[in-house]
Amino acid sequence: RKEVEQDPGPFNVPEGATVAFNCTYSNSASQSFFWYRQDCRKEPKLLMSVYSSGNEDGRFTAQLNRASQYISLLIRDSKLSDSATYLCVVNRMGNTPLVFGKGTRLSVIA
């Protein structure tokens, strides 16, 4: 089983749509959780950290379910500029480097 698994997509959605991405991780000792965004041929950039209580940043909402080892990202009112690959990122346990999922590609269409 891969350490971080994501639906690869692509997700093709119209502007204004709500889209949800899911991610599962294999190591129950993981402590850090993030969503990164990677544009085509660019470096990954942090979108948001994911906290146990869930957190929101504008149109973006992240949720963590430790019992199910599941992370989600919800994007409301999709914009053309949201088109990118969204990477689910965790660390294995304690103080260890981050492990990146393969990413879910999103295309927002006018």
Added chain:
Amino acid sequence: EADIYQTPRYLVIGTGKKITLECSQTMGHDKMYWYQQDPGMELHLIHYSYGVNSTEKGDLSSESTVSRIRTEHFPLTLESARPSHTSQYLCASSETLGGEAFFGQGTRLTVV
């Protein structure tokens, strides 16, 4: 914008040449990383460092080597480049080992 820089951005080189990919950060981060990413594929950790004089191998076996003589500098070297080394190499740094990682713009390496 993250203060982490990679040079060169693009490199096309012949088989058998020795190459060094440079990575520098001005954030004072102790932790630094090298990831390798093929087009459309996930990032694979190939090397990381806890701090000066520390280097560790990552998850993906790599023929490259790294050094960490100064906090701000984490170069990656390939002694003899081969076409199988063609990929994008991304350098990153973070304040803590499991914390937010800041990436450089990457080096696209093509070995012909």
